[in-house]
């Protein structure tokens with residue numbers, strides 16, 4: 235039986251933020267320049283800023299486990315070339331970094 239288990243790995247948050255595609259229900263956003271309406275199934279680069287995508291996330295990964303893993307499976311099938319990261323981990327870490335940059 236093949237299942238998804240989340241693993242822990244160290245990343246540079248700035249590097250992730252620069253190359254992240256955020257998958258929505260119908261289309262995606264570029265985390266780097268905030269361009270909307272990107273075709274998440276086919277886009278290798280952001281059509282606006284040109285950044286190559288390496289990472290993929292979605293707010294849908296915050297759903298209940300059943301739905302979350304179904305969505306993760308679809309992400310994996312559609313984009314085997316991208317590393318799927320957890321949206322909550324990403325957004326919380328980025329929020330902490332922004333707060334540190336602001337107050338530091």
Ligand SMILES: [Zn+2]
Pocket residue numbers: 264265266267268269280281282283284285
């Ligand atoms: Zn962009």
